[in-house]
Amino acid sequence: MSTFDNPFDPDRNLRAGCACGQHRSALEHEQAESALRCEPIESEDKRYEGVVASAVMRAMFPQDMARRAFLKSVGASTALAALSQFFPLQTATEVFAQGGAPEKKDLKVGFIPITCATPIIMAAPLGFYSKHGLNVEVVKTAGWAVVRDKTINKEYDAAHMLAPMPLAISLGLGSNAIPFAVPAIENINGQGITLAMKHKDKRDPKSWKGLKFAIPFDYSMHNYLLRYYLAEHGIDPDTDVQLRSVPPPEMVANLRADNIDGFLAPDNICQRAIYDGVGFMHILSKEIWDGHPCCSFAASREFITTAPNSFAALTRAIVDATAYASKAENRKQIAEAIAPANYINAPVTVLEQVLTGTYADGLGGVKTDPKRVDFDPFPWQSFAVWMLTQMKRWGQIKGDVDYKAIAEQVYLATDTKKLMTEMGLSPPASAYKSFAVMGKTFDPAKPEDYLAGFKIRKAS
Amino acid sequence: MNSSLRLRAGLVSIVLLAAFLGVWHLATRSTAPVTTMSPEYAKLMGLTATQGKSAMPGPLDVGAKLWDHLKRPFYDNGPNDKGLGIQLGYSIARVGAGYLLAVLVAIPLGFLIGMSPLLSKALDPFIQVLKPISPLAWMPLALYTIKDSSISAIFVIFICSIWPMLLNTVFGVASVRREWINVARTLEVGTVRRAFTVILPAAAPTILTGMRISIGIAWLVIVAAEMLVGGTGIGYFVWNEWNNLSITNVIIAILLIGVVGMLLDQILARFTRMVTFPE
Structure with missing residues (x-):
């Protein structure tokens, strides 16, 4: 049952019956x-x-x-x-x-042309921004560092960022410490490990010693997931293999040129490598952690405090678009809307394969997995805690970490919950949930214990 | 004799171009399908994988695409997709702005330094250190301090085009023939008038050579700068098409960058000829 029951149903209790007050029981x-x-x-x-x-x-x-x-x-x-x-x-x-009249109507939102940005991008051609009273220009950007700098410089009011980036920026890793916030996650799943065709028979990660892998950015889920995956198979990502930060479009070219052996990359890049016949899909990232976050929608605290109504309208538009994108039947239409040069600039076939989940695996087979990429806006604070444990695991942050405080400061679960409730959506009751990564359960309440459970980690 | 030489050179150029296009065409022909695959699978794959089409486009592909672009150079499909004419316009405007600023700074400063041996010696170490810095190395610093990417791009153009102009101006001013200055002095010509009527015309060819070198460098740098900051311009176009792995469009952009660079150089060359004088 959704929360949108008929209010004129005499049997419906409009008063709180549960924790969030939205359900009868x-x-x-x-x-x-x-x-x-x-x-x-x-x-x-x-x-x-x-x-x-x-x-x-x-x-x-x-x-x-x-x-x-x-x-x-x-x-x-x-x-x-x-x-x-x-x-x-x-x-x-x-x-x-x-809602309240937005303080600033003309906004600029930066994005990186990958399918993770689907809700941010499609909200423009499909009119989600204008519906919430905003005039948003979505601007394609050359790389993660540029997105970061342009958002910090206030050229962008908000931007598409990798889920760990707002945490890193708030902590001052790789930039000045500037408080950032995440009101919504963009996508869950939707990445993959792609290997060069010559490794067709080398499917066991244990045999990957000495290979070169590309990741899009140091502060990315891609980095953490690939490291996690390798470490679980006994490969130390710092000493046994080479990990390089490579901008996504260059990954396919590098794979073709034999400069790298594979990559864990955002989608449409994985599928593009297959489409061009230079690689095959080893596994989807969903097989490492089903439901992992990937990219986020982020804005600086300053923007949120100076233009709270604009921010709320923007978040509403994003949540709305994300809800729309989460429906399988809308995916084809979305693929066509975001394929032109103004947005992602990629062949429609490639985007369709990513979004619908019926895809060529590069080895001659057609696979179907409707959850290959999915969209869910709720910024679980436990996601943030997990990312912080991995940042610490790989030496990106040192010393004691106040996991909960940072997670709650950056991942605005409470505000999002309020907005979602106002919009008539049903947010989860708690901002923390436990999940399993490659069969290993993560308890957000005990990050240090979780961290101590890893054999392979950067010596500190 | 002269016209026949020109004719022969033209002929050789055409033969070379034809040979180049021929080799290019042959090298990028599609081969037969490498493997057989189910039609259902093939539908999901690109032409490179299904028909053994070369990843490198042939001259015919490029020609057709170029025609497409030339047919509508000024379309505007929103902030991230504009016609090539508009993109080139943005790039030229950026180069123009940075370059003009550099002219405004470099030429007066060069005059000052060239006319004063003291300043010339004092500023020399700074210029020598700053000159060889790659303009793109300034980019992060510019982005950080100016906090605006389009102004940063203009700043980068400014900083890269200032040095050749400055050095050439200094050199041109300093090496004006002594006799001319002495004649002016005997005729009791004031400093300002001397600068404009004697030194400027005498140094003009050297100064313009410096300006010609600068515009070339500025055009080289703008493409790289725009690839970094994105948004608009021909550099952004290259990056955007690279993102889509569209080598065809990248080749077209390369071609146009070359043509525009040549035009800019020719304009400055014409100016240089105008101020050159026989000794």
Whole structure:
């Protein structure tokens, strides 16, 4: 059951029945939580109307009993008609959907042309930004360091960043320490390990000693996942193999030129290598950790405090777009919308294979995995804690780390939860969840114990 | 005699071009399909993999694509996709801005240094250290301090085009023939008038040679700078097409960069001829 029940259903309890106050009972809350995080209602306007109508009904009939009696006696449609007559539901819905007037309407959002940025990009051609009263220009950017610098320089109001980057920037790793925040995760899964064709028979990672791998950036999930994967197979990523930071488009060219043996890269790059016949898909990143975050939508704290309404509208647009992208039936349309030169600039076939999950594996087979890439905006703070453990594991941060404080400062789960609730989506009750990476369970409450459990790590 | 030489040179040029295009065409022909694959799989793969098409485009592909671009050079599909004419316009505007600033600084400063042996000696070590720095090495510093990528690009152009102009101006001013200056002095010509009526015309050919070297360097650097900062310009176009692994478009961009660079150089060469005088 979603939270968007009919408010005129006499049996529905509009008062809190569970932890988040959105469900009739705790059981229903659990169900909603375990279901898709953000199930969009058939029409967004309907959804807002539902939320507003609920509020109005609640105000008119504070007693559930009285409301039920009223609805039972007159019927839902009459009640709706009666309500609309003396309360401008339509106007209230519009006001609600817009939130406060944005302080700044013309915004610039930077992105890197990979499928992880799908919600940020598609929100422009599919009109999600304008729906939330913003005029957003999405600007393609040359690399992660440039995105970082341009966002710090305020050329961009917000940007597409790798999920660990806002943590790194806030901590002052690889740049000045500037407080950044993540109101939404872009995508989960959607990466892969691609190997050069000549390693067709070398599928066991234990035999990968001496190979050269490319990753997009030091502070990336790609780096941490590849290191994790290698270490689990007994390969020390610092001494046994070479890891190079290479901009994604150059990965395919380098693979063709035989400069690298493989890469863990964001998608459309993996699929592009296959499309061009230079590599094959060894595994999807989802096989390492199903549901791992990859990229995030980030903004500086300064922007959030100086233009809170713009920020809220922007987050709404992103959450909205992410919800839209999470639906399998929309994926084809999205692939076509983001393929032109103005956005990702890649062949539609490649993007379709990534987004729909029916793809050529490079070895002559066609595979199907609808969850190859998925979209879920909720910024789990446990994700941040996991990334911090890996940063520490590989020597990017030294000394004691206050995992929880940093995670909560950067990953704005509370604000996102509030926004999602306002939008009529069902956010999870807690910002921490436990998950398993290659079968090893991660408990966000005990990061140090988790860290101590790794045999291979950088000696510090 | 002269015209027949020109004719023969032209002929050799055409033969060389034809030979080059021929070799290029032969080298990039598609080979037969390497392996057989199921049609369902083949549909998901690119032409390189299915038909053994060379990853390098042939001259015909490039020609067709070039025609496409030339047909509509000024289209604008949003912030990340603009026609080649617009991109070149952005690049030329950036080069123009940085270059003009450099002219405004380098020529007066060069005059000053060239006319004063003291300044010349005092500033020499600084110039010698700053001159050989690769302009792109300034990029991170510029981005960090100026905090604006398009102004940073202009700054990089400025800093790379200033040195040849400055040194040539200094050299040209310092090596004006003594007799001319002495004649001016005997006629009691004031310093300012001397600078404009005697030294400037005498040093002009050297100064313009410096400006010609500078514009060449500036055009070389803008492409690299735009690849770094992105946004607009021909350098960004190269990067964007590289992102899509579209070698065809990259080749077209290379061709156009060459043509524009040649035009800029020719303009300066014409100016140089205008101020050159027989001794």
